[in-house]
Amino acid sequence: MEWVNAVIQGVLLGGLYGLFAAGLSLIFGVMRLVNIAHGDLIVLAAYLALVVTGSLGIGPLPSLLLVVPLMAAIGYGLQRLLLNRALGDDLLPPLLVTFGLSVIIQNGLLEAFSADSQRLQAGPIETAALPLGGGLAVGVLPLLQFVVAVAAIAGLQLLSWRTPLGRAFRATADDPEVARLMGLDNRHVFALAMALSLAVVALAGVFLAVRTNFDPAIGPARLLFGFEAVIIGGLGSLWGTLAGGVLLGVAQSIGAQIDPGWQILAGHLLFLLVLAVRPEGLFPRLRG
Amino acid sequence: MPDAPLLALRGLDAFYGDFQALFGVSLAVAPGQVVAVIGANGAGKSTLLKTVAGLIAAPRRDAVVFDGEPVGGLPAHAMVGRGIALVPEGRRLFPSLSVEENLLIGGRTRRAGPWSLEAVYAFFPVLAERRHAPSTALSGGQQQMVAIGRALMSNPRLLLCDEISLGLAPVIVRDIYARLPALAAQGTAMVIVEQDVSQALAAADRVFCLREGRVVLEDAARALTREAVAAAYFGV
């Protein structure tokens, strides 16, 4: 029973990792940018939610109404002012610029909020649970978070395959030069992709902050989890990314069941195993 | 001037970094006119089209005048909005978009005009049957039709065609070229860049020959002799 419970908890945790990964995968797909600061932006969203809930006296879920658009705006501005200048044939500039950004965000948060651990209080919903029978129960909050993650990924999927914006993303990813001939301003398209990515990041950050303690230094590990989910799932597929997140969550949860010190390690080892036996990922997108 | 030109190039230079590809090119295209630009490999033909389309920045604003307005150096996405569309060399459809999506994205500027999905399907009926196919599944000739249809979807007043015969069977090339006069008749001006000189001469009203980035010959298409073209082409 303990093990079944571990797997269930792992699946629910995996939804969060799927969210980490979806934002990362989206911008890599559109502009081949790997954002090293991705994890730190998740933590930045968590702190934004902390400030919003604290100053307005609202709960974490309503705070999303402010935090999501705010992060999207930050994403748009960041791309227009900074990241568009770093994009090009050479992979070093975007990598190093986002690495610098990561250090700036981390230390800025440290300066503003100190290294103390924080937590978002969600009220009675935190302890609410649905009994599944046989002594098993799932928390309402983890379940809600998983449902939101699945809904967000379904939404991204719909957006990229059924809307003009998604068409613009795919066209720009395929051939940025010809996309310009269609009247698309690449700088604007890239900025919209980053805005969308950080909107997903905001969602992930708020749920992370409700679920666990956070401090300014935990960003890089979230980047690694998101990255591992992308590689485990297979590049270029959003549902694969969610599946990768779930597998990573289950591996971590089972690892923690064996020994608390093995939680993170088990996830990393699963990633290395997938890299060794199936480097294209478990669910790569089939290309026509 | 009898007829104000739709497009006028005035002493256009173009550069790739330090390399100069065009030297003082001057050229005019009237509304509804078909102009062919011919020349050997590396003469600057594609550069000319890319500069007009805004993919390569023209060094001076007044070097490119479109519809009476200086537009040199404007980015490509602004040029499309003004009615200049380019059919790029090698077709370059978006591989992850279907046929219909490729056409739809061509029409995203929403310029007013006669072209719509229905109009393109009527113009190239074979595309209607394959509308939901991935663009990569089409034959070369069909892909070229999508590339032209995609450009038409923006309702251009000037259509730039870069090597549309490249890699296609002669019967298909003739089929595509047979449809171009209908476009000109609607008032769409065209600049056609071609390696296939006889095809270009047959389709065009006026011909410009480029050599090493300079215009070396300009004349009405039907006035040109084979010898004059060969002399200009090879510089002998």
Place this chain on the structure above:
Amino acid sequence: MSAAPAAPAQVSHGTRASRIGLPLFLLLLVALAAAPWWTDRQGMRLLGEVYAYAALASLWNLLAGYSGLVTVGQQAFVGLGAYVLFSAALLFGVNPLWGIPAAGLLGALAAVPVAALTFRLRGAYFAIGTWVVAEVFRLLAAQFTALGGGSGTSLPASVVASIASGRAAREQLLYWLALGLAVLILAAILLLLRSRHGLALAAIRDNEVAARSCGIEVDRTRLAVFVVASGGAAMVGALIFLQKLRISPDAAFSVNDWTALVIFIAVIGGIGRVEGPLIGTALFFLLRETLSQLGSLYLMVLGAVAIAVMLLAPRGLWGVLADRLGWQVFPLARRLEPRAPPLGTAPPPTTRHALAGADHENRGDTR
């Protein structure tokens, strides 16, 4: 190479600048070697740190700037080296000085399986993959109860005493070791770049596909560089923690200390030139000594400076200087020169193939 005349020619590496720069550099080395006579313990400690960062930044430059292996995971090998030294001393009673070469050997060995896995990832994904490996190393070290697990351990006084007789003698010895190791690593990098491997690296960087078709074994060349750089990083890590006398997983495998700062140093100094990381190290320590009272603000300033340099002067400070003034300390450029220039004629055109990183003059403008 069309400019090469029919007369017999030889490859020359030096330039006039390097004939002045190199003796100046050697003079500086002599002065630094004499530091125990002109500075105090505090100064020697600082200089020791300078050498460690100069070595790490030079190694990262070899990986990212010359070999296209942009890694953010070299802390894996810094930490591994440190743990090898502490294990050898504490568990097997080996003199800690022998722990340094042992760390180099094991670091190089460990690099082989790490490369086998991470080389499957391309470009920026390779970077994050190496970071995951470093995290695995850190988490495994935290499980290593014999060396204190997650909280780490210290070298006992008896082991410390076995290094040298007395504190002053020990600190002097460690100082010279740090200087010697940095010089050794720099010399190894220079020899590697002047060898045919260096030419292969330049070819790979300019055009990987063309290099492959010329018969250059791209993956083997990269593997060789990765193994050498990782062994070097492990030796530097062993020496750093021998100076600190205390180890913990978080300190030994710190991404901020052993990768973020190292990358900033290389970027600010100039990636793809051997002189860049050295200049960058000097600048970094100047900046750190003046801004250290700012606390975490200082790291924000450093990050911002690195971003600004990357976007505004991607060849770094040394790149700007070298381009403007033709400076070169180390003889790395390859030029063809006639063996016997005919008297009374103008010097024939020389073909320069500067073995420098962002050598944009020689590529990119072809169409």
